[in-house]
Amino acid sequence: MKSIKIFITAGMVAMLSSGCEKVLEEHPQSQIVPSYFNSPSGVLGGIAGVYNDIRSQWGTEGFTVEMQAGTDEFIQGLSAGTPIPYTYNGLNGSNFGSAWGVAFQDINTLNGVLQYGQTIDLPDATRKQYLAQAKFLRAFWYFYLVQTWGDVPLHTEFITVPSQAASRQPAAQVYELIIKDLTEAAADLPNQPTAPFLGKAATKPVAQFLLAKAYLTRGWLNNTAADFTKAAALCDEIIAAKSAYGLDLWQDYGDAFVPANDYGKETMFVSDHVLDPKYGYYNVGGAAGGGAAQNLSPWFTNWNYPNNSGINSIKNAAGAFVNSGTSGMIRDSYYGRPYIRMRPNSDKWATGPHAGKNYFLDQAFTRRDVDSRFASSFYTVYISNTSITNAAGATNNSRGIGYTTVVGQDTAVWLPDYEVPGAPQFVGTRPFKGIVVPPSLWNNGIFPALKKFMDPSRGANFNDPSTRPCVLYRFSDVYMTGAEAHFKAGDAAKAASLINVVRQRAAFRKSNTAAQNATAAAAMNITAADVTLDFILDERSREFFGEWQRWHDLVRTRSLVRRVQEWNQEAAPYVKDFNMLRPIPQSQIDRVVDGPAFPQNSGY
Numbered sequence: 001m002k003s004i005k006i007f008i009t010a011g012m013v014a015m016l017s018s019g020c021e022k023v024l025e026e027h028p029q030s031q032i033v034p035s036y037f038n039s040p041s042g043v044l045g046g047i048a049g050v051y052n053d054i055r056s057q058w059g060t061e062g063f064t065v066e067m068q069a070g071t072d073e074f075i076q077g078l079s080a081g082t083p084i085p086y087t088y089n090g091l092n093g094s095n096f097g098s099a100w101g102v103a104f105q106d107i108n109t110l111n112g113v114l115q116y117g118q119t120i121d122l123p124d125a126t127r128k129q130y131l132a133q134a135k136f137l138r139a140f141w142y143f144y145l146v147q148t149w150g151d152v153p154l155h156t157e158f159i160t161v162p163s164q165a166a167s168r169q170p171a172a173q174v175y176e177l178i179i180k181d182l183t184e185a186a187a188d189l190p191n192q193p194t195a196p197f198l199g200k201a202a203t204k205p206v207a208q209f210l211l212a213k214a215y216l217t218r219g220w221l222n223n224t225a226a227d228f229t230k231a232a233a234l235c236d237e238i239i240a241a242k243s244a245y246g247l248d249l250w251q252d253y254g255d256a257f258v259p260a261n262d263y264g265k266e267t268m269f270v271s272d273h274v275l276d277p278k279y280g281y282y283n284v285g286g287a288a289g290g291g292a293a294q295n296l297s298p299w300f301t302n303w304n305y306p307n308n309s310g311i312n313s314i315k316n317a318a319g320a321f322v323n324s325g326t327s328g329m330i331r332d333s334y335y336g337r338p339y340i341r342m343r344p345n346s347d348k349w350a351t352g353p354h355a356g357k358n359y360f361l362d363q364a365f366t367r368r369d370v371d372s373r374f375a376s377s378f379y380t381v382y383i384s385n386t387s388i389t390n391a392a393g394a395t396n397n398s399r400g401i402g403y404t405t406v407v408g409q410d411t412a413v414w415l416p417d418y419e420v421p422g423a424p425q426f427v428g429t430r431p432f433k434g435i436v437v438p439p440s441l442w443n444n445g446i447f448p449a450l451k452k453f454m455d456p457s458r459g460a461n462f463n464d465p466s467t468r469p470c471v472l473y474r475f476s477d478v479y480m481t482g483a484e485a486h487f488k489a490g491d492a493a494k495a496a497s498l499i500n501v502v503r504q505r506a507a508f509r510k511s512n513t514a515a516q517n518a519t520a521a522a523a524m525n526i527t528a529a530d531v532t533l534d535f536i537l538d539e540r541s542r543e544f545f546g547e548w549q550r551w552h553d554l555v556r557t558r559s560l561v562r563r564v565q566e567w568n569q570e571a572a573p574y575v576k577d578f579n580m581l582r583p584i585p586q587s588q589i590d591r592v593v594d595g596p597a598f599p600q601n602s603g604y
Contacts, residue, residue, distance in 0.1 A: 037116035046113045050106040055271040058470040059295035062098040071550040072567040078445040079340040089574040097585030103141040110138040112158040132188035136202040139181035146174040150581045165594040175218045182211035192246045200270040205238045205245040217556045228489040235482025247475045254376035257452040270469035287463040294465035299339040301450040306331045312396040321441040324396040328412035330386045333462035343447045359567040364541040370520040373542045378448035382413040399431035450546045492528035578603025
């Protein structure tokens with residue numbers, strides 16, 4: 001049975017009592033019985049435990065890899081470990097399925113809340129909100145499950161007796177429950193967070209948005225025009241009511257990722273992580289080992305800048321980067337902890353239709369001159385954080401000069417998004433104190449790092465997990481989901497208008513004049529004729545790169561195999577149509593010993 005874990009933060013569930021600063025007490029249950037849900041605290045505890053479990057996936061290493069590896073966006077970093085999830089070669093139920101067990105445990109808890117929480121002693125409006133939270137969360141997990149595995153066990157009753165029998169129900173039935181739950185949740189959830197569900201817990205627009213996603217995904221699955229129309233209408237409704245919902249876009253794209261704005265107007269739904277060690281997930285100063293509920297998302301796409309930024313690095317005869325000399329950087333909180341698990345897909349194709357091109361720069365971020373999202377998403381400049389003296393006669397120092405780098409002033413590493421003659425030690429003929437690493441010298445150990453999730457608050461404990469929330473849904477996705485739905489419903493003009501809102505925002509830079517921003521916004525405008533499926537997918541890359549969405553984006557649009565074969569060289573030889581669904585975890589198959597065997601997805 002599910003062990004309820006009560007985790008209370010201001011950003012998730014806080015239970016206050018008549019001005020007293022009392023929080024929900026923790027009463028872990030080794031086994032849950034129906035009577036547990038016969039009180040407000042039991043129902044609230046069940047919901048809080050499920051919110052807690054969401055953070056056991058989003059922000060953790062295995063789940064992050066499962067959501068992003070093997071797509072057009074990411075390929076292996078130097079320390080990726082097993083290549084299996086990146087290449088699909090050898091993918092099976094023994095090496096995939098991080099969230100399967102958690103999801104079904106939580107669904108059972110939510111079934112208990114919904115089954116026994118109908119009669120708890122609360123005002124009608126409060127009880128409705130509690131049950132609406134449970135419906136939202138059940139739909140949330142089932143939507144993840146059906147997108148990832150297709151047909152899955154469908155449970156709506158609280159299970160109290162262990163069983164070794166299980167079966168899978170058709171995805172169509174799962175979608176029916178998801179849509180019913182979200183429709184009812186949206187009707188009863190408040191417009192904005194209210195106690196005891198504060199911060200960025202589920203609200204009416206969050207439920208509407210997930211409902212739109214569900215309709216859109218089911219529409220792609222069955223080619224159902226009515227589903228596309230419903231998804232489009234829901235997104236239009238959220239946008240029209242954004243003031244009532246307290247939602248809007250930041251004027252500057254980069255502001256969506258400023259830590260102070262994590263709970264701001266563009267954020268819709270998060271998985272919370274907190275500094276307070278009393279919740280038991282890590283000790284301050286104890287570093288991070290990838291344990292349960294640790295948010296390590298800032299580090300996965302980080303190259304090893306302390307060990308691979310040799311100040312006298314060279315380009316060898318084969319044209320490859322060779323690290324040489326004393327490192328120009330040391331590890332710090334601003335640039336983060338280097339995990340080197342995955343990197344942007346910047347490998348160029350040698351032959352074929354994309355010869356000489358890569359997905360990262362040549363397909364996704366093509367308008368870096370006016371589009372701020374590349375600069376706002378990736379570190380390309382590393383300012384010296386340690387003083388290094390480089391003698392003129394040092395090994396591989398070709399500059400002909402000696403110097404000492406100035407902390408906080410000199411650039412230690414510059415990764416320009418274009419070729420620079422003379423790199424890595426010169427810019428043209430001008431000696432460069434640090435190193436210049438243009439795209440032709442990027443490899444699995446040195447590349448632009450994703451900076452959206454960086455957490456400089458770590459300070460002296462910069463190896464600790466991040467305490468920033470993982471933002472699962474942003475308001476800009478309402479525009480992009482609405483655009484995709486309108487496109488599929490046959491209204492490319494409306495799709496273009498929604499995409500243009502996102503693109504015009506991306507053109508804004510604080511450093512520009514008003515006239516420059518207006519010119520940039522005009523340059524980013526598209527027309528109905530520009531809207532294609534590939535354009536939408538590329539735009540989603542620009543807007544949501546690294547935000548736990550890409551694998552589901554490609555699966556939803558039935559584009560996974562085609563896009564991987566077109567752009568991802570390491571996975572192209574292995575990806576197959578059956579990879580549109582993931583393998584059922586082998587542990588699930590092994591546990592079913594009563595009745596018919598639990599079936600594996602085809603191809604695995």
